Structure formats: C-alpha cells, structure tokens
Amino acid sequence: MRSLIRKKRNAVSLQPTVPMVTVSYGVLLIASVVSIVPFLYILSTSIKDTRSLFSYPPDWIPDQIFWGNYAKLFNETSFLNWTLNTFAIGLTITILKLIIDAMAAYSLAKLEFAGKRLITSTLLMAVAIPVAALIIPLFFIIRDMGLLNTYWALILPALANPLGIFLLRSFIVSLPDDLIHSARLDGSSELRIFTHMILPLISSGLVVHAIFTFMLQYTNFLWPLVAIQTESKQVLTVGISSLKSNFVIDWGLISAASLLATIPITLLFLALQRFFLAQSLSSALKG
Amino acid sequence: MSPAVFVGTDNWEKTFADPLVLKTIWNTIRYCLIAIPVVFVVAMLIALTLNSIRFGQTAFKTIIYYPTLQPILIAALMFTFVLHQDFGVLNIIMRAITGEPVNFLGNEVLAMPTIAMVEVWKGMGFWALLFLAGIQNLPRDLYHAAELDGAGPFRRFFQLTLPLLKPTFFFSVIFATIVNLQVFDSIFILTDGGPFHSTASTTWYIYRSLFTFNEPGYGATLSFVLVVVVLILTALQSYAFQDRS
Amino acid sequence: MVDAAIEFHSVSKVYGDFVAINNFDLTMTQREFLVLLGPSGCGKSTILKLLAGIEDPTSGEIFVNGTLVNYLLPRDRNVAMVFQNYALYPHMTVAQNIAYPLKSRGGTRNRVVIAEKTMQVAKLVEITDQLEKRPAALSGGQRQRAALARALVRDPEVFVMDEPLSNLDAQLRDSMRYHLMELHQRIGKATIYVTHDQHEAMTMADRIVVLNKGSVQQVGTPIEVFNSPINTFVAGFVGHPRMNLVPGKSLDNNSVQVGEFSLETNCKSNLKDTPVIVGLRPTDAKPEAGSNNISGKVTACEFTGTDTIVTISTPTLDGLRFRQIDPVSSVEGDTVTFSYSPEHVHVFNQDGQRIV
16 A cells, blocks of 8 residues: 555656657657768768769768869859849848838837728738749739849738738837836827837837748748849759759759758857747747 | 720639530549548658657658648659659569559549659658647657556547547648648649649639730639638637637 | 816716716816826726827817827827836836836936936925836835836926836835825825725815716815715725615605614605615714614624624614614624714615705
8 A cells, every 4th residue: 555655746847768768869860860871861962973962882971172163053053143132132122121111010000090900901901921822823914024134023912911011010019118118208299109119119029020931931942033133143952943944953062052051040050049949839839 | 905894793613614624623632531531641641650760850850841841843853763664763673563554643543642642752751740749749648658558559549539639620721721732843844733733723723814815814713712711711710729728 | 377277177988888077177286286096997097198189088178287189199289198017118127117208208318317306206296216117116105206206307398107006015015195285285286196095085186086987977175975875886996894875755844764764864755755865974973862863783794993883674674784883783693772863874865866
C-alpha cells in the first residue's frame, strides 16, 4: 500500500521519463539535420568545380576551394543587378507601406468618419483574395497603364495589399483612447498625435510589419516573373530561376546563387530572432 | 492578345470542358491532401518533442524554423540538389543502399508527392512552433488531474492534447489549404508541370494560360473559381474564430 | 474677468437612442471646486468630455469665461484634464510628459523656460526626484502627481478631473485628497471633479451636483445635499450607512405613520392619509427613548470600530438600520429603542420628491 502511494506521487510530477527524452532528442536531431543539410550541400557544391560534382562517390568537402562559380556569377550574369533591384524595390515598398498602412490603420482604429464600416469590410474582403488569382487581371491593368517591365509594376500592387493595415490596426486599437484625448487637450494637431504619439507607441508593430513586408517582397516570385521581362531588371528569385533554363545547366553557378540569396534573410533572422519566433506566429494567427 | 469581347458563359463551358483544367484542379487537391497531413504530423511530432525537453530548446527551434524563412524558390532549387539523379544527396544514399538512383521527378506517380516534400521541409518549422505555442498555452492543471487519474503519456496526448488543440488545428488546416491551393514556385522550378502534366497545378495553368497557351480567358475563369473557394474557406475560418472568442 | 467661469446652457448628449446627458444647466463661479457625484454610467464623465471638447454636445451651449466653446478645438479651450487612468504618455519621461503641453501648444520653444516651468510644477506636486523616469516605473501615487503636473503646467483657466483618485489605495487616496485641496487653495482655478465616492464629494466640494441617468438631481453645498436631500435618489446615494427609506403615510399635525410608529416631523404639509416615503438616517438615531420612538428586536450587529450598526425588525417593519455609539452596544435578540428629533425625519412623496 505504501509503495503504491509513493508510485502515484512520483507520477504526478509530469517529468518525462529518460527513454522519452532520449527519443525526443533523437527526433529533434534528425529534424535539425534535415533542415540544415541542404544548405550545407549547396555550400559544398558552390565551392566545387562543376565537373567534380558528378564524381561518385562524392567528395563532400573539396580539397581545394574553387571560387570559379562565384566569379562567374558576378562577371557573366546579372546577379549583382538582381540583388540591387530586389533591395531597392523591397526597401521602397517597405517604407511606403509603413507610411500608408500606419495612417490607414490609425484612421480605422481611432477616428470616426462616414463609411468606415464599409471601408473596413471591403479591405477585409481584399485581404482574403488569393494572390495567384490576381495575376491575370493585374497583368492587363499594369499593361494598359504602360507599366509592364518597370519597377512600378512591382511597387504599385504591393502597396495595395491591405494585410498590413490590419496588423497595425490591432496594435493601435490596444492604445487607450484617453492618450489621444489628452494629447488633443495638450494642444497637438492630428498630424502631431500621429507622429509623436501613435508611431512611437506602436514601434514594435512597425518593426514586425517592416520585416514581413520586406520578406514578402524578397521571396516574391510569380508576379515579378509575369510583370518583368528584361533580364537585367529582374529581381533575385526570378533571376536565379532563369539560370536553370540555360541550355546547359551550370549547377555550380545555381548553387552559388542560391546560397548567396539565403544570406540576407539569414542576417535578418539572426538580428531580429525574437520578432520572428514570437511575433510571426501571433500575427499569422491574427491574419 | 485580342481586344476584349463579351463572350458570355462561353469561357466557363470551354474552361471546364478542357481536360487539362480538370486535371490541374485534381492535381492541386492531391498536392494539398499529401502536403498538409504530412507536414502537420511531422510538425506535431517536433512540437511534442520540443515540449518534452529542457535543454537546447531555443537552439532546436532556431535551426528547425530557419528553412521556413527562405523563398520557396530557393527551397525548390535546393531540392534539385537533394533529388538529382547523379549528385542529389538522397540519390547518393539510395545508390549506397540499393545501387540504383531513383528519378523522383521524372516519375508520374512520385513527382507530386516529391514536390509536396518541399512544402513539408519548408513548413515543418513554422507549424511546429505554432503547435508548440498551442500546447504550452493548454491548462497544466488538466494534465496533473489526468495523471492523477492514471492516464499515461499516449492517452494524455489523444484524450487531452489533440481535442484541446482542435481550434488551433481547424485554423491551421484552413490557413494551410489557402496557401497550398496556390502552389506554383516549386512546381515551376522542379517539373514545370510534367511529366505528362502530372504536377500541373491551377496556378501553373493560370500562368501558362497567359504566356504559353495564349488563352487568358480560361486562366481568368480558373482564377475566379480560386477566389470563390478561398473566400468560402476564409468565411469558415472567421466563423469558427468568432465562435472561439 | 467674467464672473462665471463655466456655464452649461441646456446641454444634451445623445448616442443613438441613449440619452447620456439630459438638459444639463450649470453655472460655476471663479475659484469654485465643484464635484459631479453619481453612480457609474450617470453621465458625469461625459460632461467633462463635453467641456474639454473630446465630445461634441447634441444640443446646448457651453461657455468658458464668457466664451462660447462649442465650436473650438480642445486645444483652444484652455481646459486641462486629469484622466482616470492618468493617460501619461508611456514613451516619454515624466519631465517630457510635463513639458509636452508647452511644446505642442507652440507657446515657447525656449528650452530654459520649458525646463523652469517643468521644475516649478514638479515642485508643486512634489515629484522632482522622479523626473527622468518613465511612467511605467512610477507608483500609482507618483503617476497621479505626474498627471497633475502636466495639467498644471499649462496654466489653464479651468481644471477637470475624472475620478483621479479611484485607482489609488485607501491611504494614498486620503493624502492625495488633502494635497489636491491644498493645490486648489493655492491656484484658485475653477475645477470640476468627477467621482462616485460620496466621501470625496462631501470633503472636497464647494458645491455638489448629484447626477443620475444623465439628469441633475440636486445642486447644493455638501451640507444642503446631506441635510435636505431633494429626492429619494439623493437621500439614498449620499450618506453612509444608507438612509432607511420606509413607506408610510401622513397624519394630522405634521406627523407620519411608519409601521406601528408615529413620528413627528418638521414638514408643514397638512395632507391626511397620503402615502409617503419616510427617510431616517441611521446616523441621526439617538440610542434612547424620547418623543419620537422606534423600537424593535436586534437581528444583526456590525461593529465598525467607532460604532455599531444594528439592524432591527418590528412586527411590521424589517431591516431598519441604526447607529449605536459605544459604549451602548446591543447583541442580537435584544430589544432596543431609538428616537429621532423631528428635523431628522425626512418625508418624500410617492414620486420620491421631498415634501417641505
């Protein structure tokens, strides 16, 4: 009887047993290897001469580092152009969207005006429309505006995406109304309330919004593929994919380009890890 | 491209008489039916194991979440290096075991499941962290009570964790369906719809209708169907979400 | 300077079907400390918002020092407000919070002047040692002082305060109340103070406005409101413990019949056999027999420290409460007798209006 009681008491601790923990670490180790190996493999491929790629058994770590793929990438392709285009367009969109979305979010969250409900529900509907379904109508609209094959073709549609408005609105809604009332009594103009009260108080929301907007542009593929035809005007994703359509596929070149394309996101991830791990999930849930 | 002419319901009839259109719809559904259950099971497994360990949780989270951030296109390109018959990692392993490489992408049966694996690889970290957050928000008292009642870890998982996470799952299934219904980048890179259109998705068809088939009307019709389906899913989701809160 | 600091002329505020403020009239003199008292949802905060310009009235006119302010922006009204939750700007230090109205009103950009004024009001509210902290790092009382300083620094014509002490614990509330009154003495600006706490209202106010459901019930000094409540709502709301309100009927010669007791009153009505409501404050009861007696059996005793509140029941009445001051103290089951002097017997008609 006594031993039975003791056994029960031990059981309540909810401590995982030793074999369970071992299995857990095993599973996580496998998942980690699966997550990381493709990155390591393209790293290894990118510093090998393409001919040695086809040797079997493979040599995972080459005796001598071969820089030829990287040299070719910068000298013989528009890789540098693509990178600069991606950053220029991505940053332009991010800055413009922060301004537009924050203003719209503030009006929807805290101001009263005619048609507010109608505008809110229209924007909510627009959030739900899948990007893939917009490709054809967008193509004709942008073509008729004469903007195909220009950076505006990438910038304008991105500005119209209302998802960020709702993200920022959720941050602004949680600010007490009395802060705004107080600022008004203290003599602030509406613009000053926006710039001196709202923006500083939702700074973490603005960071999250900026990260997601930039990431979305960085990873965007289908629309630039449709809207931009000139190779040197392309963005990074489409540019790299075009390397694969050459007559003779240069695998070393593709691996070097792919690896370099992962670096900006990796740096962003390392710098702002806490935002990624914590906020992305909650904002995904809200979105 | 010709100027716009009103063609009534012509496009609708023609679009759905096209066997390729029907095939892309079926392929897209097939893709979702493979990718979503697999990525959810894998992610759930990772979430449970993450929840049961004490040391190194953040390190594992970081590593497993990392692929989620990369462009799908880069993920797909990496997969060519995993799958390639001559130098793909997986095929090097296959050759070591069976002596024969497998042409994953050139095979009508294997191609679509293989493409779905790109989504599994890229998505497992995202869903694992989402499920982990869900698990960690569950009331701990219930687990203590269940353990006092003598429920073992498996019974606790199936009788407590899974039912309690039902709202999270419902939300996740719809969210994942909306995203995966639009699969394009990985197909464009890995198979371009082949072999024999066995991996042609609706979004792939929409893209091709514009540039290759020169029949944007069909693509537009298909786009509209996609919009309706996604709107219905979204409505379901917000209905359930309201229910919860 | 105009004699009236604030005037409300038939001001109403309607939200959809809900009448928040119904025909509100008020004239406040300079230096007056006026308290709006009422239960939550009675519209008292709405009156402050209308005055400050946060909300617009549906009808009526509001004047500040003789100027019609209905169409002025909040910033042009020169009304400073202390909010219930302080509304301190969380991203600014206390010093920046206090200086904010000076900077944003565009009066002066001179840093030395701003720093001097900030210091001056910080000294006034005794918060000079917290100036570099953010609001989140302050205690409730310190936040209250910072919010007060921010209102003071503008040197406004009128102060409005929305339940400023309601988030403080009891001890702090007492000392802040004293501090606020002292400040008012020194600054001498017209102040409207909103509270649901009758104790605050009684101790601080020059005049009290009792509100219920958007309508003014009574306006008067604390003594008037307490001694001659104009209706049963005011009678029940002001005073602790709550006034006993018992149905009765009027008799000849200024008396009323309550249950089996007949009580003499100062009320000069000669209506006979009219149903009335009789109000008896527990605190006015004298614990011995006199000419106006009520006696019954003690059913409950609540010892409060300085006195005991006893609940009694008689053959026809139930739940009457009276105060017993020590050492006269009963226990349950005792039979006790209380007497009232005629001026302490309040009589209301059936609509709840006071009969004089």
